[in-house]
Amino acid sequence: MKSAVRTDDYVEDDSSRATPLVLLIDDSPVVRDIVGASVVSWGYRLVSAATYREGRERFDALAPDLVLCDLGLPDGDGIDLLVEMRHLRLDVPIIVLTSDADVGRVLRAIRSGAFDYVVKDQQLELVRRALERGSRQLELARRNAELIEQLAAANERLESTVEARTAELQSSNAQLRAEQRRLREALQTVEETQDQLVQAEKMSSVGRLAAGILHEVNNPLSCLLPSLTMLTEWAEALAQDAPSSAPFSADEAGEMLRDCLAGAESIARIVADLRTFTRREAVALTSMSVDAVLTPTLRMMLNRFGREVHVSRTGPADVSVLASPIHLQQVLLNLLINAAHAIQATGRRGHIIVRIEPSDDFVDIDVLDEGTGIDPAHLDQVIDPFFTTKPTGQGTGMGLSISHTLVGQMGGDLTLSNRPAGGARARVRLRRGEPLPPLDA
Numbered sequence: 001m002k003s004a005v006r007t008d009d010y011v012e013d014d015s016s017r018a019t020p021l022v023l024l025i026d027d028s029p030v031v032r033d034i035v036g037a038s039v040v041s042w043g044y045r046l047v048s049a050a051t052y053r054e055g056r057e058r059f060d061a062l063a064p065d066l067v068l069c070d071l072g073l074p075d076g077d078g079i080d081l082l083v084e085m086r087h088l089r090l091d092v093p094i095i096v097l098t099s100d101a102d103v104g105r106v107l108r109a110i111r112s113g114a115f116d117y118v119v120k121d122q123q124l125e126l127v128r129r130a131l132e133r134g135s136r137q138l139e140l141a142r143r144n145a146e147l148i149e150q151l152a153a154a155n156e157r158l159e160s161t162v163e164a165r166t167a168e169l170q171s172s173n174a175q176l177r178a179e180q181r182r183l184r185e186a187l188q189t190v191e192e193t194q195d196q197l198v199q200a201e202k203m204s205s206v207g208r209l210a211a212g213i214l215h216e217v218n219n220p221l222s223c224l225l226p227s228l229t230m231l232t233e234w235a236e237a238l239a240q241d242a243p244s245s246a247p248f249s250a251d252e253a254g255e256m257l258r259d260c261l262a263g264a265e266s267i268a269r270i271v272a273d274l275r276t277f278t279r280r281e282a283v284a285l286t287s288m289s290v291d292a293v294l295t296p297t298l299r300m301m302l303n304r305f306g307r308e309v310h311v312s313r314t315g316p317a318d319v320s321v322l323a324s325p326i327h328l329q330q331v332l333l334n335l336l337i338n339a340a341h342a343i344q345a346t347g348r349r350g351h352i353i354v355r356i357e358p359s360d361d362f363v364d365i366d367v368l369d370e371g372t373g374i375d376p377a378h379l380d381q382v383i384d385p386f387f388t389t390k391p392t393g394q395g396t397g398m399g400l401s402i403s404h405t406l407v408g409q410m411g412g413d414l415t416l417s418n419r420p421a422g423g424a425r426a427r428v429r430l431r432r433g434e435p436l437p438p439l440d441a
Ligand SMILES: Nc1ncnc2c1ncn2[C@@H]1O[C@H](COP(=O)(O)OP(=O)(O)OP(=O)(O)O)[C@@H](O)[C@H]1O
Pocket: 215, 334, 338, 339, 342, 369, 371, 372, 373, 374, 375, 382, 383, 387, 388, 389, 390, 394, 395, 396, 397, 398, 399, 400, 401, 423, 424, 425
């Protein structure tokens, strides 16, 4: 039997840490020697104590892995020591050594937390097995402790990850809410802007319509007024019974009155047509004589611009086109007034020629003038609504735009160009109408 390692001999070094350290507490030197020697021979490290106090101190100081503890110690009850040690370190298996098989005390010891018990005078082999089980128990307890530690660390990591993710989610939630708020505001702005646009478009249409009405009524009116002034002078001369001082004959006065009537009717029709116009209904096409509208229109021009402008018509008579008479008259009047204004702008008296040129399928009605011509930079714009080079109050810039639309609705085309010799050419191209019935039919 190997000799026991005495308490005093025990020196802990790094290499010894892997081997379990057994604290053997027993007041009997014989037990300490025999059991101690066996413990060492089984491969454990050993430290011994002979009393309660010594055992308690060594337990504290050396932190043994296993304890063999006698219940009958000279300076105290082994069970009390057992309770104290359990209280200090729950994981250390404490194996109780009893000198007799006092079942009551053994039971108390087990209830107080003893891992196992061995009766001293039995075989040492039982001590070895108890120590082996204790070692395994210790290892399991330590492994458990490690696992619990790892679990706690993992839990902590998880908690901090969850915390971080929660914080991230909260902040991205807040961002989402802010983004949602921004989008709602943007949507509201878009809706408001849309409303404003619709409103602006409505207002612009109303404005455009007002300008159109003004223009269409103004043209016949501008021919009517000078004619009526002259007719008034004529009537006054007659009233004074001085027909010789009258500026023109009764026949001429009658003709002027008919033109005035035509102008007034034209205004009445324009106003009556307004509903159709605002509804943008298609113009009603009929096969009609160009002269049916051209002749009164030229007469109105003569009355209005007779002093500055000479107007004439060339081309075959009795040419028919597919058109809406009231609208064609409106177009021709617009073009003739434009031509007259362009001639006025030169400061000289000039000619306007209305040239009628039929071809197989079309009829061109050209209004040729000796005016200023159109600035080449403006040629692409003159048809645009509101484009005008006239001073404010003298031109709305709607004449060509409306004429272009109307000619288009009649299935034709309106183009503006400059004449090589100077002045401008406005061309109305319309589809040919049915041949006109002979006049005496
Ligand atoms: N025969 C022409 N010769 C020279 N310039 C012309 C002629 N016809 C049109 N224009 C140019 O085209 C512009 C637009 O003509 P448009 O008839 O559309 O409007 P406006 O005559 O200016 O005004 P309004 O709406 O009263 O007719 C004119 O201001 C003028 O600059």
